[in-house]
Structure formats: structure tokens, C-alpha cells
Amino acid sequence: MKVTLGSLTSEEPCYGISATAVTRTDENQPKYIRITDFNDFGIEENHEYVTTDNYAEKHILKPGDILFARTGATVGKTYYYDGSIGKAVFAGYCIRFRFDEKKVFPKYAYWYTKTSAFINWVKGIQRPSGQPNINKEEYKSFEIILPDHETQKRVSGELDVALEKRKDRLTKANELLMSIKSVMTEKLSISLNTFNNNISFAIKLSKVLNNKTHRLDPKCYSDRFLKIIDCLNKSCYKTHKLKDLITNYISGDWGKSSEDISDSYVKCLVIRATEFDNSQNIRINENKVQYRAISIKSLEKQNKEIGDILVEKSGGSKDQPVGRVVFVDRLDYNNTPISYSNFLTKLKIDQNKIDPYYLFEYLRFVYNIGLTEVMQNQTNGIRNLIMDEYLDIPVIIPPNDYEIGQSIKDIRNRALELQIEAENKWQEAKKQFEKELLGE
Numbered sequence: 001m002k003v004t005l006g007s008l009t010s011e012e013p014c015y016g017i018s019a020t021a022v023t024r025t026d027e028n029q030p031k032y033i034r035i036t037d038f039n040d041f042g043i044e045e046n047h048e049y050v051t052t053d054n055y056a057e058k059h060i061l062k063p064g065d066i067l068f069a070r071t072g073a074t075v076g077k078t079y080y081y082d083g084s085i086g087k088a089v090f091a092g093y094c095i096r097f098r099f100d101e102k103k104v105f106p107k108y109a110y111w112y113t114k115t116s117a118f119i120n121w122v123k124g125i126q127r128p129s130g131q132p133n134i135n136k137e138e139y140k141s142f143e144i145i146l147p148d149h150e151t152q153k154r155v156s157g158e159l160d161v162a163l164e165k166r167k168d169r170l171t172k173a174n175e176l177l178m179s180i181k182s183v184m185t186e187k188l189s190i191s192l193n194t195f196n197n198n199i200s201f202a203i204k205l206s207k208v209l210n211n212k213t214h215r216l217d218p219k220c221y222s223d224r225f226l227k228i229i230d231c232l233n234k235s236c237y238k239t240h241k242l243k244d245l246i247t248n249y250i251s252g253d254w255g256k257s258s259e260d261i262s263d264s265y266v267k268c269l270v271i272r273a274t275e276f277d278n279s280q281n282i283r284i285n286e287n288k289v290q291y292r293a294i295s296i297k298s299l300e301k302q303n304k305e306i307g308d309i310l311v312e313k314s315g316g317s318k319d320q321p322v323g324r325v326v327f328v329d330r331l332d333y334n335n336t337p338i339s340y341s342n343f344l345t346k347l348k349i350d351q352n353k354i355d356p357y358y359l360f361e362y363l364r365f366v367y368n369i370g371l372t373e374v375m376q377n378q379t380n381g382i383r384n385l386i387m388d389e390y391l392d393i394p395v396i397i398p399p400n401d402y403e404i405g406q407s408i409k410d411i412r413n414r415a416l417e418l419q420i421e422a423e424n425k426w427q428e429a430k431k432q433f434e435k436e437l438l439g440e
Contacts, residue, residue: 001146001147002143002144002145003146004144005109005139005140005141005144006139006141007103008099008100008104008109008146009097009099009140010100013096013140014098015094015095015136016059016089016090016091016092016093016095016096017054017056017089018092019052019053019054020054021051021052027086030052030060030086030089031051031087031089032049032052032088032090032091033088034090034093035091035094037079038067038079040077040114041163041166043079043085049085052089060087060088060089061081061088061090062083062098063083064080065081065096065098066080066097066109066113067081068096068097068113068139070093070095071132071134072093073131075122075133075134076134078110078113078114079094080107095136097139105149105152108152108153108156109144111155111156111433112145114430115430115434115438117438118142145437155433155436155437158429159429159433163426165422165425165426166422166425166426169419169425172418173415173418174415176411177412180365180368180408183407183408184361184365184404184408187404187407188235188396189235190235190396191231228371229371229394232396235396237398237399238397239395239396240395241391241395242363242390242393243391243392245395246350247348249346249348250301250302251342251344251345252271252339252341252344253295253340253342254270254292254341255293255294255295255298255339256292256293257292257293258292260293261293262293264296265294265295266293266294266299266337267291267292267293267336267337268293268294269289269290269291269332269333269337269338270290270291270292270294270341271310271338271344272340272344273324275289276324276326282327282329282330284333291336292339294337298339299337299339302339302346303348304338304340306328307327307328307349307351307356308347308349308356309326309328309347309359309363310325310326310340310345310346311323311324311325311344311346311363311390312344312385313344313384313385314382314383314385321370322376322385323366323372323373323390353397354395355401355405357402357409358401358402359395359405360405371393372390375390
């Protein structure tokens with residue numbers, strides 16, 4: 001039997017508050033839920049909530065309520081409120097549906113919004129007037145297959161279990177990735193304590209005048225930064241500057257539109273920082289890649305090889321400094337040459353001096369302990385890595401650098417396997433849900 005969402009509600013769906021978000025200063029203040037706060041898997045743990053003082057009683061969420069994103073790039077996204085986050089209200093870009101539990105199990109209605117039937121309906125009905133949007137009357141008209149209550153609870157429970165298993169696998173994967181920092185400090189026999197990170201302190205004028213980049217921002221003179229550099233330099237193993245371990249470095253090329261192919265330009269897949277992730281390799285998403293026309297001369301100049309390292313030199317965000325790295329493990333994709341954007345710099349490693357994969361892991365380590373955050377400036381809102389400072393990074397080279405690189409690679413591969421398994425098992429559970437209800 002098919003019924004509309006509107007026929008299953010206990011009251012009229014409600015639009016959220018058009019109010020300004022402010023910082024929460026008291027645990028008694030309600031959490032203000034906006035469409036940017038949740039994704040298809042709910043709200044992430046350790047999420048930093050905001051609040052608002054301007055709301056009515058009708059905007060307070062109750063367990064079983066479902067929020068629908070009504071506008072923006074993620075229109076159709078939904079969030080199930082189970083009460084575990086405490087008192088909460090919701091923003092104006094959301095529509096709250098409150099269901100009659102005698103008619104439908106609320107969690108079943110929520111999981112139905114994750115099916116291909118709902119996703120395809122959203123794609124077909126949204127109006128691109130400036131930005132996509134769907135109003136409450138349209139959401140009310142969406143039809144769902146409604147089995148008996150026992151079936152609703154059973155299939156919803158199966159997806160709940162699958163979601164918990166996905167979460168558990170991803171948690172274990174994250175724990176493995178987080179362990180790499182301690183593995184590196186142990187293998188390199190160094191101790192990175194929590195150093196003073198004051199943003200206001202006294203320094204000698206001579207130190208500023210001797211700074212070759214003439215920087216005045218306090219981070220680069222901070223006690224924490226200087227002590228970490230000193231800690232790396234005083235390793236019991238030999239240390240070289242990064243610039244002495246590479247044969248050259250060169251910035252990428254954004255090229256021209258992929259339509260501008262000629263005798264001197266070829267179609268390339270251009271790697272950007274969006275292809276960087278927690279794996280050791282370039283992760284390519286066919287739906288998000290950029291194809292561009294790159295000159296043959298530029299490709300020859302790039303001269304990429306397996307084992308090169310790409311460094312994010314520009315871009316970043318408020319919460320993510322530049323300096324991420326990726327290990328080049330492929331030179332083409334579906335027989336299309338790979339290039340890299342002008343926001344990246346390629347390092348060609350001198351493999352006679354250091355194992356490339358170990359250096360890659362070391363540069364990841366450098367990023368994770370916050371060194372690249374103090375090796376950057378900002379121009380027109382864009383973060384830029386100061387390459388002169390970056391290439392002066394002290395690189396510790398233990399006698400077993402290859403073995404260390406491979407042991408960390410094994411950890412990263414185990415984490416990647418868990419991530420892939422988590423996604424595959426979750427997709428299987430969703431397909432089973434749809435197969436049983438939709439016959440698809």
C-alpha cells in the first residue's frame with residue numbers, strides 16, 4: 001500500500017526559525033540545528049553546536065521528529081532526532097515532520113528517505129530557482145510503501161544495526177590512522193610534549209630582522225614551533241633539510257578548458273587537493289574529477305614518476321591549513337594522462353638518499369603536528385605555504401627508513417580496508433531494505 005507522507009503526520013509540518021546563531025555558553029541553551037550540521041549519517045560526534053535565543057515552543061524538537069532540508073545544494077537531506085543530543089531547535093532552511101506513531105514508525109519514514117525512490121523523486125521535483133528548493137506541500141505529497149508495523153520496525157532495526165556496524169568499522173579505521181603519529185614518534189625516538197602556544201609573547205628585534213621572509217605573525221616565533229623544530233633537529237638519527245633530499249620541485253598547471261585540445265594540448269585529469277584523503281594514494285571520484293587541456297610542454301616539465309610527492313601549497317580553509325601531501329602511485333586514469341593543479345607542488349625525491357614512501361609519511365607527520373600551520377601566509381583569503389620555509393624542514397632519516405615506511409603503510413592499508421568494508425556493507429544493507437520494500 002502506498003500513502004503520502006502528509007497523511008501520516010500528527011500535525012502540520014513546521015518551518016524552522018529564521019534566527020541568528022550564537023555561541024552556546026550554557027548547557028541549558030538549546031542546540032540550534034541547521035542543514036549544515038547533519039549529513040546522511042546524522043550529526044558527527046564532538047560536533048560544536050551553536051544556539052539561538054529567538055525560538056518558539058513549536059520549534060523544540062521531540063524524539064521521532066524528522067527534519068527535511070528544503071533548499072540549497074543538499075535539498076532533500078534528512079535528519080532523525082532521537083533526543084540523545086538534548087534539547088534542540090531547528091533553523092528556517094529545515095521543515096520538521098512529526099508523525100503519528102499509530103500510522104507509521106517514525107524511523108521507518110526516515111530510512112525511506114535514504115532509498116533510491118526518494119532520492120530520484122527529489123531530483124525530479126526540486127525547482128532550480130536560484131537554488132534548488134522543495135516546500136512542505138511537495139514533501140507531504142511524496143508517497144511511501146507502508147507495510148505493517150511489525151515489518152516497519154524489523155527493517156528499520158536492521159538498518160540501525162548496519163549503521164552501528166558502519167560506525168564501528170570507521171571508528172577502528174580512525175583509531176589506526178590516529179596511531180600513526182605515536183608510531184612515528186616512537187620509531188624516530190623523539191618526544192613531542194605539549195609546548196606553550198601563547199599568541200602573545202616577547203621576542204628580540206634581531207630575530208624578526210633576521211627572518212628572511214620578514215614575517216610578523218606570532219605563530220612563526222612561538223615557543224611551541226621553535227621547540228618542535230629543535231626537537232626534530234636533536235634526533236639521535238641523522239637529519240637533512242627537505243631541500244637536500246629532492247632533485248627538484250615544480251608547481252602544477254591548471255591549463256585550459258578540456259575543449260581546447262590541439263596539437264600542442266592534450267586532455268588530462270587534473271589532480272586537486274580534493275583528491276587528497278586519509279589513504280596513501282590519490283583517491284579519484286569519477287563524479288568530481290576535472291578534465292583540462294594541458295600543454296605537452298607543461299606535461300614534459302612536470303615529468304611525474306611513481307614515488308613523487310604532491311604538496312598542497314595553496315588553498316586550505318579556516319580549520320584546515322595547507323601542507324597536506326599525497327603519494328603519486330599512478331600516472332594515468334582510464335588511459336588519460338594525469339596532471340596536477342597550480343595549487344599543488346610536485347617534489348621529485350632523490351631515492352639514493354631516502355625512501356620516498358618514508359618521506360611521504362614523515363611529511364604527513366610534519367603536517368599532523370602542526371608545523372605547516374606556521375609556514376604559511378594568507379593572500380586574498382587564500383592560504384599559501386611558504387616554500388622556502390617548507391623546504392628547510394629538518395627530515396630525520398633513521399637507518400631503517402624503508403621498514404618504517406612499510407610498517408606505516410600496512411597500518412594505513414588496514415584502515416583503508418575497514419573504510420571500504422564499512423561503505424560496502426552499508427550499501428548492501430540499504431539495497432536489502434529497498435529490495436524487500438520496493439522489489440528493486
